[in-house]
Amino acid sequence: METTLREHKKAVTRRSLAGAALRLAMERGLDGVTVEDIADEAGVSRRTFSNYFTCKEDAVLDADRERFQALVALVESRPSGEEPWQALRAATAELYRTWPVPDVEWMAQLRLLRRHPSLLARQAGDQVALERDLAAVLVTRGPDEEPARLMAATFLAAVRTGIALWLESAGEQQLPGLIDRLLGRVRVQSS
Numbered sequence: 001m002e003t004t005l006r007e008h009k010k011a012v013t014r015r016s017l018a019g020a021a022l023r024l025a026m027e028r029g030l031d032g033v034t035v036e037d038i039a040d041e042a043g044v045s046r047r048t049f050s051n052y053f054t055c056k057e058d059a060v061l062d063a064d065r066e067r068f069q070a071l072v073a074l075v076e077s078r079p080s081g082e083e084p085w086q087a088l089r090a091a092t093a094e095l096y097r098t099w100p101v102p103d104v105e106w107m108a109q110l111r112l113l114r115r116h117p118s119l120l121a122r123q124a125g126d127q128v129a130l131e132r133d134l135a136a137v138l139v140t141r142g143p144d145e146e147p148a149r150l151m152a153a154t155f156l157a158a159v160r161t162g163i164a165l166w167l168e169s170a171g172e173q174q175l176p177g178l179i180d181r182l183l184g185r186v187r188v189q190s191s
C-alpha cells in the first residue's frame with residue numbers, strides 16, 4: 001500500500017507540474033516561462049521539478065508522451081493473432097475511448113506546438129521514438145523490421161493528418177472517426 005500511495009503522489013505531482021507548464025506557457029508564451037515559474041505554480045521546489053522533467057519543454061509535452069506510452073501498451077495487449085494493422089487501428093480506437101476527445105489541454109498544446117520551434121523539435125524526437133517502439137511491437141506480430149517500420153511510420157502519418165484536419169475544422173468532425181476513416185484508406189501489407 002505504501003508503494004501505491006507513493007506512486008499516486010508522484011503521479012499527482014507530475015500531472016501538477018505538466019499542467020502548470022502548459023497553463024503558464026499558454027498565458028505567457030513558452031519563452032516567458034521559467035522552470036522556477038512552473039515549480040512555484042505547482043507548489044514544489046526547483047529540485048522537485050528536476051526529478052520529473054529535464055526542461056520546461058518536457059513538462060509541456062508530458063501529456064503527449066503519456067498518450068504514446070498508452071498507445072504502445074494497447075497495441076501490445078491486442079490479441080496475438082490479430083493482423084498488425086488491425087491491432088494499430090483497434091488500439092487507436094481504444095486509446096480515444098480512454099482519453100476523451102476533445103481534450104482542452106491537448107488542443108492548447110497542439111496550438112502551442114505550432115508556434116514554438118523548440119517544442120516542435122522535441123515532438124519530432126518523440127515521434128521517432130514512438131515509431132521505433134510501435135515497430136518493435138509489430139515485429140512480434142509477424143512482419144520483419146523493414147515492413148514493421150514502414151507500417152508504424154504510415155500509421156503515425158495518418159494519425160497526424162487526422163489531427164491536423166480535425167484542428168483545421170475546429171473539431172467539427174469527431175477525431176476518432178476521422179482517424180479511423182483515414183487508417184481504413186491505407187492499404188498495408190505486412191510482408
